[in-house]
Amino acid sequence: MASSKKAVKPAKAGKAAPKAAAKAAPKAGGRRPPVDVTKSDPTLFDPLTPGEVADALRTLTEDRRVSQMAKVGRYRVICTEPLVVKPPHWMAGHRLARVVCYDYATDRTVDACVDLDAGVVAHLELTKSQPMLSRDEEALAVSLAMVDERVRAKLVLGDMPLSTMHYWGRTANDLAFARRSAAVVFGRTDGHASLVAVVDLLDNAVTHVVPAELW
């Protein structure tokens, strides 16, 4: 709903407008004004090349803050995508990669911004948040569910895994409330779901098997 034709009068809100305008205006005799977002380089948004992905992962795993994760090796790379920082941030104009890993050894997420131009980890967050499932985790959840006796006992002819969802429980009573989990939905390809198997990805075990109509 953008319209640059229709001029509007902004609402008055105390001193906010003059402050903002003053902040934006260059100081007399001071440094030149920072580059605005309109001058941004679109190529910075381009997907990372395989070489850039490899470089970002190498830079991250060599960072001493995550050396234990790299040493133990119980982690999965969830995604590596380009990240573009807006001016006037000091990293604006740099080729950046966002790397998200899940460290199973410490049950935490590693969310890093790697500056590929400088070859450093520019920002690192270690949190308990849950990133999306990686493709490997989706495949693992399916393989675990397929060999579970409770699941096999309830599948009927024609049932197959239809999708793997990233699932988290609503209450603390649910194991998936605090543990990385996936829900594998079984059913027929004609669009009928039959069974849901919840897989704990930390213990590699099926924790719940629920008929789809009761989900």
Place this chain on the structure above:
Amino acid sequence: MSNVIDEANWKFHWRLTESAGIMIYLADYKGHRVLWEGSLPYVTVDHQRQTLDVEQDAGEVHGPWWVPLGTRTLQGPVRVQSFRGGVELSAAFTAGLYHYTQLWRFHDDGRLCPWLTIYGPGVHDQHTYHPHWRFDFDLDGARDDAFERYEGARWVRVENEGWFPYSGEADANGTVWRQVDFGSGAAINIRPHKLG
């Protein structure tokens, strides 16, 4: 296919993400920068019980789930098509029983319409979708912009980040939120989709 579209008074870039659908970025309308980036980071699905027994606890048992809309769930190519009065980007995503079509529609009169069409049966009928969009507007650049919401029959400046849901109140044009650029006096007017 080029990822730069220059048509219908719009010039914008796009790319398919790993988890946030089709992202559009650096979008200009008639030479004026409008948007830094827009995407659909996630769509969660919540389930309600099919039946409710009076003996049972009324609380929901299961939490939400989701699957990323991106390269792994894309069905077919991302399409760029012209329509009368504009150009649109669209892509279909499938994750088992969940089917989505994401669209970005750019109208030559300056309207930009993000769409998400949801279909597919789901696990059962009792479920609710929660699409989460992200818009990072930069009207004529990032400077001199302010965000306002329509409240109490007038526009009110939003000073701090927060949660400002649609309360049913809108101005005469149906606009609920807007981003205003002091320099040019232009505004991005944000209107929720009208139901019914």
